[in-house]
Amino acid sequence: MEVIKPESLKKGDTIGVITPASPLTKNRLDLVNLKVRQLESMGYKVHFGRNYNKNLGHKAGTSEERLADLMGMFENKDIKAIITARGGYNSNELLDSIDYNIIRKNPKIFCGFSDVTFLHCAIHTKTGLATFYGPNLNTRFALPGEDPGYTLNYFNKVLTEKNDRLKIMPSSRFTFLRELEIPEDKLYATAWKTLREGSAEGKLVGGHIFTFLDLAGTEYLPDFSDKILFWEDTESTTALTDRSLHQMKMLGILDEIKGMIVGRTNNLEYKTDDQNYPLDKIIIEATKEYDFPIISGMDFGHTTPMFTIPYGINARISANMAEQSFELTESAVI
Numbered sequence: 001m002e003v004i005k006p007e008s009l010k011k012g013d014t015i016g017v018i019t020p021a022s023p024l025t026k027n028r029l030d031l032v033n034l035k036v037r038q039l040e041s042m043g044y045k046v047h048f049g050r051n052y053n054k055n056l057g058h059k060a061g062t063s064e065e066r067l068a069d070l071m072g073m074f075e076n077k078d079i080k081a082i083i084t085a086r087g088g089y090n091s092n093e094l095l096d097s098i099d100y101n102i103i104r105k106n107p108k109i110f111c112g113f114s115d116v117t118f119l120h121c122a123i124h125t126k127t128g129l130a131t132f133y134g135p136n137l138n139t140r141f142a143l144p145g146e147d148p149g150y151t152l153n154y155f156n157k158v159l160t161e162k163n164d165r166l167k168i169m170p171s172s173r174f175t176f177l178r179e180l181e182i183p184e185d186k187l188y189a190t191a192w193k194t195l196r197e198g199s200a201e202g203k204l205v206g207g208h209i210f211t212f213l214d215l216a217g218t219e220y221l222p223d224f225s226d227k228i229l230f231w232e233d234t235e236s237t238t239a240l241t242d243r244s245l246h247q248m249k250m251l252g253i254l255d256e257i258k259g260m261i262v263g264r265t266n267n268l269e270y271k272t273d274d275q276n277y278p279l280d281k282i283i284i285e286a287t288k289e290y291d292f293p294i295i296s297g298m299d300f301g302h303t304t305p306m307f308t309i310p311y312g313i314n315a316r317i318s319a320n321m322a323e324q325s326f327e328l329t330e331s332a333v334i
Contacts, residue, residue, distance in 0.1 A: 001128040003203070003312040006081075006109045008333035009159045011043035013080035016073035017137060018049040019060035021115040022088020028138040029053070030180060032085050035137045038152075049073065052085055060085075063093040070119075071099060074106045081159070086138040087114025087208075094119070095220055100126040109159055109333070111308065112136050113301065114234070117207030122220040124205070124311045130332050132159065133207055133230070133300065134308030143173060143305060144182055150305035158308040158332055166328040168307050171299045176266045178304070191297060192324045195284050198293035199318040200259030201329065204309055206230035208301070209244045216251055224256040228315055232263025232301025237271040238279050245286035254287060259317045260294045261326065263301030293317055295324045 009015075017036075024032060036046050049069030054061030073082045095118060104127040110119070111132040120131045135141070135151055142149025148156075150171040157166055170190045175182050205222045206212065209231040215221040233241050248254050265279060272278050280296055287294065295317060300306045310332035318325045 003130050004107045004128045005130050005332060005334045006107045008162060009081050009109055014045040014047050014078050015039060016047050016049065016079040016082045017052055017085055018069040018073060018082060019052045019085040020066045020070055020094060020119060021060065021091040022058055022086060023055040023060040024053060024085055028086055031138040031178065034180065035141065038141055047079060059090050067094045067097050070094060071102060074103050074108065079108065081109035084112030084116050084136050086136045087112065087116050089115055091115050092118040092214065095122045098122065103127050103129060114208050115211060117211035120207055120311055121212050121215055121222050125220050125222050130310050130312045132308050132310050135306060140304050143175065143187065154307040158310060162331040162333060164331055168326045171305050174299065175304050176268045192295055193280065193297045194319040194321050194324055195280055195294040195296050197320045200228060200293050201314065201316040202226050202228045202258040203312050204228050204230055204315050205311060209233050209241065213244055213247055224253045227257050228259045228261065228317060229257045230261045230309055234266050234269045234302035238273045238282055241279060242282045242286060245283065254290055257292060259292045261298050261317060262296040264297050264299065264303040266302040269302060293319045295319050
């Protein structure tokens with residue numbers, strides 16, 4: 001399927017905000033409000049879905065309410081981009097009811113991560129639209145002392161600029177905290193790591209590992225042929241991630257991909273079952289029959305800051321034990 005690229009985000013544009021999965025807690029709502037003020041200071045307008053702050057247990061309203069906000073944003077000609085307020089659980093409830101023809105006829109930026117993987121996979125697979133695995137509005141644009149901030153920098157470069165060559169570098173520092181105030185002792189130095197040397201080029205596809213694997217056997221699971229697979233995990237354990245890696249093997253995904261990049265695991269939400277058998281060793285062991293390059297510990301997923309990954313856009317990775325590189329080799333927007 002041909003990839004459809006949305007129009008770039010420009011100052012003066014209106015950004016729609018929806019909550020297609022779980023509801024906003026007080027702390028998350030504070031982060032959303034901070035992010036909205038930042039977007040408005042950058043020259044954007046912000047429009048909230050009618051149901052964005054609903055609460056139905058672990059879900060942000062009924063499936064009908066969440067679907068209405070999603071489709072309403074795609075149908076609204078004044079909305080130029082859609083950003084999810086948070087991830088969580090159960091956006092997969094929406095997939096069978098989405099009108100993919102409407103999305104195909106109204107291509108626009110769609111950005112978010114975590115449980116939003118369900119929507120990325122379905123929308124990209126059914127329409128060809130390049131969507132963006134990037135910040136929800138309950139994440140931070142910048143760490144203390146950053147200007148403009150790693151997350152915001154790559155958000156802008158991917159969504160607002162037509163870059164045919166965009167090299168993404170590691171952040172200098174990161175944190176696992178989501179609080180408005182982050183103490184200095186909770187900031188750590190960044191290091192990407194080569195798990196298998198080599199280079200590869202292909203279109204990007206992936207997301208939260210448990211989430212896209214939940215689509216196995218459905219029409220929404222992406223095509224992984226000749227792709228660079230990106231994945232990350234959270235609220236999990238090394239044993240469960242190991243199981244997911246072997247599920248990918250049984251599904252034939254590992255036979256098809258050209259390369260793999262892995263997001264940093266959040267140590268506040270992710271458990272290493274045995275310190276002598278950490279995630280990197282598990283990944284190497286699970287993929288020992290393959291020769292595709294693998295880079296781990298990268299700045300995406302449930303970590304702050306993060307870069308924005310466009311689905312279906314061509315990228316190149318190169319890795320040896322001394323250094324790693326990740327480059328988008330075509331623009332994600334028009």
